[in-house]
Amino acid sequence: MFETIKELMLYKNLIISLTQSQVRKRYKGSVLGVLWSLINPLFLLVVYGFVFSFLMRGRIENYFLFLFNGLLPWIFFKTSVVMSSNSIVGNAGLIKKTYFPREILPIATVFENLVNFFMGLLILIPALLIFGDGINLMIFWLPVVILVQVVLNLGLALFFSAVTVYLRDMRHILEVLTMAMFYYTPILYTMDMIPERYQPFFKLNPMAPLIDAYRQVLFKKDIPDLGSLLWTFIFSLLILVSGMKVFKHLNRGFAEKV
Amino acid sequence: MEIIRVEDLSKKFILSSSPGTLKEWLISRGKGSANKEFWALKNINLSINKGQSLGLIGRNGSGKSTLLKIICKILYPTTGSVQVNGKVSSLLELGAGFIPDYTGRDNVYLNGSILGLSREEIDKRFDSIVEFSEIGEFIDQPVRNYSSGMYMRLAYSVAVSSNPEVLLIDEILAVGDSKFKEKGLNRILELKEKGTTIVFVSHSDAMIKKVCDRVVWLDKGLIVGEGTPNDVLPQYAQ
Ligand SMILES: Nc1ncnc2c1ncn2[C@@H]1O[C@H](COP(=O)(O)OP(=O)(O)O)[C@@H](O)[C@H]1O
Ligand SMILES: [Mg+2]
Numbered sequence: 001m002f003e004t005i006k007e008l009m010l011y012k013n014l015i016i017s018l019t020q021s022q023v024r025k026r027y028k029g030s031v032l033g034v035l036w037s038l039i040n041p042l043f044l045l046v047v048y049g050f051v052f053s054f055l056m057r058g059r060i061e062n063y064f065l066f067l068f069n070g071l072l073p074w075i076f077f078k079t080s081v082v083m084s085s086n087s088i089v090g091n092a093g094l095i096k097k098t099y100f101p102r103e104i105l106p107i108a109t110v111f112e113n114l115v116n117f118f119m120g121l122l123i124l125i126p127a128l129l130i131f132g133d134g135i136n137l138m139i140f141w142l143p144v145v146i147l148v149q150v151v152l153n154l155g156l157a158l159f160f161s162a163v164t165v166y167l168r169d170m171r172h173i174l175e176v177l178t179m180a181m182f183y184y185t186p187i188l189y190t191m192d193m194i195p196e197r198y199q200p201f202f203k204l205n206p207m208a209p210l211i212d213a214y215r216q217v218l219f220k221k222d223i224p225d226l227g228s229l230l231w232t233f234i235f236s237l238l239i240l241v242s243g244m245k246v247f248k249h250l251n252r253g254f255a256e257k258v
Numbered sequence: 259m260e261i262i263r264v265e266d267l268s269k270k271f272i273l274s275s276s277p278g279t280l281k282e283w284l285i286s287r288g289k290g291s292a293n294k295e296f297w298a299l300k301n302i303n304l305s306i307n308k309g310q311s312l313g314l315i316g317r318n319g320s321g322k323s324t325l326l327k328i329i330c331k332i333l334y335p336t337t338g339s340v341q342v343n344g345k346v347s348s349l350l351e352l353g354a355g356f357i358p359d360y361t362g363r364d365n366v367y368l369n370g371s372i373l374g375l376s377r378e379e380i381d382k383r384f385d386s387i388v389e390f391s392e393i394g395e396f397i398d399q400p401v402r403n404y405s406s407g408m409y410m411r412l413a414y415s416v417a418v419s420s421n422p423e424v425l426l427i428d429e430i431l432a433v434g435d436s437k438f439k440e441k442g443l444n445r446i447l448e449l450k451e452k453g454t455t456i457v458f459v460s461h462s463d464a465m466i467k468k469v470c471d472r473v474v475w476l477d478k479g480l481i482v483g484e485g486t487p488n489d490v491l492p493q494y495a496q
Binding site: 010011013014016017018021093094095096097098099100165166167168169170173252253255256257 | 271272277278279280281283327330331332333334346348350351354355357360364367368371372374375376377
């Protein structure tokens with residue numbers, strides 16, 4: 001595994017240039033393109049925001065900001081996993097004809113979505129300043145939270161990109177699974193709205209403490225729950241190590257199967 | 259010094275009709291699948307020393323391309339092993355690693371980084387790559403507008419620019435006009451002078467004689483002849 005990491009370092013230029021070209025393709029190199037890519041999260045925000053701000057009336061203040069704060073990292077998670085499941089099979093030409101560490105393809109997809117997440121933060125933070133309670137120094141925890149999520153996303157992206165080569169319907173399965181997981185993750189609601197006896201089940205979800213941490217450091221301007229963040233980090237590292245192992249194993253057949 | 263070592267290598271392809279899905283897998287559980295097997299390489303042993311140029315000859319389907327792809331880790335052996343102690347650059351197919359929508363310039367950068375070059379290294383070589391390829395101002399056009407000759411020239415120029423320790427070439431010089439062929443061949447000979455190890459697939463006896471110190475003859479996945487070009491080529495011709 002350390003050999004893989006060493007090789008990836010040698011190829012860091014390829015990771016950067018693939019990420020750049022994917023980002024450029026997504027934004028079509030224009031301001032309008034950037035706005036266009038933000039339409040999806042803003043649309044979700046408006047739809048869910050209107051419906052659920054009635055249902056949640058009085059229980060959560062400033063519901064739109066609360067929701068937007070949870071929606072952005074969720075979209076980062078979902079698009080990283082779903083898009084990268086296509087990253088190997090979608091690059092059959094490169095895989096059949098050239099050598100480079102194949103891990104780079106799902107990694108670049110996660111980074112592309114990380115850039116997209118940053119674009120979202122560029123809207124969220126001014127929105128917090130204008131419509132919310134502003135921000136404070138707790139925002140310095142943000143990079144830590146992002147790092148934990150990137151580790152988790154990378155692990156899952158590596159795993160599903162490799163598995164999709166052998167099970168082509170994985171992408172559709174992931175679409176359905178992530179849709180269910182959206183409701184299972186406290187994005188529209190908070191964890192303490194869940195009845196006590198169901199909470200252990202909801203706490204199995206690694207995205208739950210992450211969404212909570214993002215809200216602590218931005219929306220609530222407070223320190224994140226460091227204990228659960230640490231556990232999520234350890235869990236995410238385990239996912240990443242297993243994802244890399246599975247990828248390395250399945251990698252042997254890629255050029256014949258894509 | 260040995261730079262490539264191939265030991266007891268065999269490669270089996272499984273000829274399956276369609277890629278698998280979870281649905282199929284759940285439905286067909288327990289039933290044996292009717293996939294055909296095909297051994298493209300059987301028990302290959304090779305040792306190539308640093309600076310040597312090896313020619314691979316054999317009829318279509320004899321496993322030459324498969325062997326090159328295993329050496330550069332695109333494919334993996336079914337049994338046996340391959341060890342390469344150096345940086346490999348390969349030219350296996352026309353426009354391998356080119357993205358048609360990208361301009362020639364972007365593709366040079368993409369391909370350079372696939373070869374493991376840093377941005378600065380590509381910057382430094384960029385002008386000489388473009389000059390060698392004779393692409394001219396087309397460099398800022400999407401490569402989908404290129405003729406196959408232009409495609410090949412650009413791909414070739416990037417691959418030979420990276421100063422690889424090992425260069426794998428698969429019949430690529432078959433395309434292009436004779437002037438570029440000669441230039442391409444001279445570049446290979448230059449790299450050879452500098453100590454690059456070359457594995458070269460070609461159907462041209464003349465090219466093999468110019469480039470290679472040693473020839474390996476493959477037939478139906480087996481090595482059936484090995485020696486200097488002057489020994490093996492006449493046997494192969496029969
Ligand atoms: N991905 C693949 N799946 C199944 N069979 C393959 C695959 N690649 C090559 N083959 C088969 O392996 C044999 C050797 O092919 P190849 O190495 O391309 O031969 P050559 O380059 O000497 O013409 C051929 O019969 C070819 O059909
Ligand atoms: Mg061939």
